[in-house]
Amino acid sequence: MIDQFQQLGHAVLKILANLGRGHIFFLRIVANIPGILLRPYLIIAQIYSVGVLSLSLIIVSGLFVGMVLGLQGYNTLVNFGATESLGAVVSLSLVRELGPVLTSLLFAGRAGSALTAEIGLMKATEQLSGMEMMAVNPLKRVVTPRLLGGMISMPLLAAIFSAVGIFGGYLVVVQLLGVDAGAYWSQMQDKTDLIDDILNGVIKSIVFGIVVTWIAVFQGYDCTPTSEGVSRATTRTVVHSSLATLALDFVLTALMFNQV
């Protein structure tokens, strides 16, 4: 009995210690941001490897998600003769929810895991240690540009996801199922609000971008420097950032879209 309490206590303390380390790590990165802004090419290189290289995945996924939304929405709404509202259905689902959330999940799998593996392997092969001995702070030189790259890329990717999704919906709803194009676009314009829908969606994607990239770089920096340690850290990145995305999405939605 006492043993179980001990194990429980140990597990809780470990989680708390991890959280503490993660937050201190984040603050240390934030302190390094001004210095690294003076060297924008480091950030641009990361936006390329984290953001631009994720583009094809985001575009293809966005297209299919929009097409499915259009198809499912049509099948339901056609019974009520309300297929003209499909534009609003597609755009609101994408801009408010699916764009930020799905982009964040895909981003965690594509870019987050790569960030963790890259930093973890740099640690395992003594590259980070070597930088320290060359009087270069790896937190500043390696981690901060990656965090910034992720933070900047994520909202842009989410926006592209939504835009491509809306186009995918158009392909299915208008071109395939024959709903009037004017109705599709005008309903969308009418029902989608700049502040309530688009801005809130952008805020979500910014928050997800920070959290997912933070988890990814922290897991890489904090991993056990062995091949097994790196693989565990990569798995943890995907699991933790997916869970964090979904949980935060609920919190943010509750804060933004409550009508009470």
Add this chain to the structure above:
Amino acid sequence: MTEKHNQEPLIKIRGLSFARDERWIFDNIDMDMQRGKITAIMGPSGTGKTTLLRLIGGQLIPDAGTIEVDGLQVPNLGINALYSLRKRMGMLFQSGALLTDLNVFENVAFPLREHTKLPESIIHNLVLMKLQAVGLRGARELMPSELSGGMARRVALARALVFDPMMIMYDEPFTGQDPISMGVLVQLIKSINQALGLTSIIVSHDVPETASIADYIYVISNGKIVGSGTPDELNTSKSAWLQQFLNGESDGPVPFHYPAPDYVQDLLGRAK
């Protein structure tokens, strides 16, 4: 530089103790590393030789004792002072620790680009001079993955030298090298030490190679210094343990057999 300053050791370690996971890696040891000399730290695997280099470089903090490098107490330095001291220290990691996303030229240029705003033409010349010194000027376009282990270490050596440091620390420079690469590295370490007047510290367990170039050797085992002196002094030492270590004998004070019950009894199944 005054004569007295010259005689003062570059690195003075006094009463150093360091424990990891409740095991004493170093237990109250004293060491001096003289300016301009090659000092070797030898000992069996797992005796914390690399840890010693990390302590000198300020990456680890000792549990007790002092480490003085060029008059500075390393464990007490703030981050800025420590970083400016590290610019005067070179360290060669066992793996080379080259940045895998940069080619050979950019790896050697890395410290210059990070710490200086030198024009490109000067960086170009400085890097080529260092690469020429290690014989790899022609390999400047290669990526680290295209280098052999020995070449990677030579590139890392060029990188460590690019700031003309006062000292350089080698972590197992000879491990896993073929005889030719080994010979090249031995020659390089010696000639660089002489030509640049560096203080060199070599951590190694390759006895003949290290002994052939070291001016002074410390042998560490179980957290203590078990022998020290010039290579000749160590060779004529009476210590049976030292003789076994230096000559690589399979049996001696360090027994060949892991402690076990009596062999015959064990075979007959009567041992406990």
